[in-house]
Amino acid sequence: MAERVFLQVDGLRFSYPECAVLDGLSLAWPAGLALVRGDESSGKTTLLRLLAGELAAQAGRILLQGTGPAETPKAYAQKVFWADPRAGDLDSFTARGWLEGLPTRYPLWDAAALAAHTEGFTLQEHLDKPFYALSTGSKRKVLMAGALASGAPLTLIDEPVGGLDKPSIRYLAQALASEASRQDRLTVVAHYEALADVPRGTVVDLVRP
Template identity: 75%
Template sequence: MSENVVLRVEGLCFAYPECGVLEQWSAALPAGLTLVRGDESSGKTTLLRLLAGQLQPQAGQIRLQGLSPGDAPKAYAQKVFWADPRSGDLDALTARGWLGSLPARYPLWDAAALAAHTEGFTLHEHLDKPFYALSTGSKRKVLMAGALASGAPLTLIDEPVGGLDKPSAAYLGRALAQVAGQPGRVVVVAHYESLPGVPWGTVVELNG
């Protein structure tokens, strides 16, 4: 098991001024699919932001293939895919423009996978729209197409089915199953319940 661990977290602590979130949280995540499950306000998105290096923990260590976000932020960032579906940072970009910028950032980018996900999520008609003009579901589909094609050793996906139609949700399940066997890659999905048919290798419960 230890040889297969991609992401190791030890003693992670984080609190907002108004409430605590994580207290001495530890995990050793192997390659494959990890579900972070919890109710609203249980800390799922906060955990993803910590793993992405977007938030700094008050204590504890995060190591992705031996790299820490604090010690080697640029090298760590190249190994992590994170795009917050609630953020407006991409609003001025078109979906095509943003997707086109990703190969330069991710050394393991898979163009064939992007083509498959564009087809599977029926994104062709949305590629030339700016993000601000996309529906909630279409925006999530573009972000997930980029996430899955990135090849990033740590791929973080938050609340994946928000706004998705049934065919797209079904495709997402198949797409996740396909990446489950990629060596050296852990895909962490935060959601309040399990997604049917997805072969989760690890399930982490957050209680808030």
């Protein structure tokens, strides 16, 4: 039996003024775990931002369980988790304050999962620090703890291992492996290569234009 399509992308096109990035990309992803793989400037983050509805495609269509960012942006946004680890828009928040605000945005929020990920990523000592005071790795761990606990049907994680120590990488692999068998959720990870000890799931390779 063919796997049911969870996220459908048809003919996606996006260009920046200086270069084309995606040209006619089409995907049909089941639930579980997916990897967007490619070198620097191949369009990995751009694709995640398009899937998040943060960027508007110049052509093509995105459908997540029948909902699209162009047609029903508010309904679509409630189904998607995206937090750019490179952005500075969270600097005024403490890690705890940001995490405490997420349940109101995500109806499927899982408090028990947050507690497990907080422990797994050893975040307890960092929760009352503002984001600007966190290291690159600690910031990523906070964002990923929120992402994994959000319960969002589409969860987008960009370059997950940047700045992480080895124990945190091992825990991340375990956490992502547990997402691979989910039937109610798609977790999309963008990275330049497959992560060790993580089921590969669906893979799309992007090539720098």
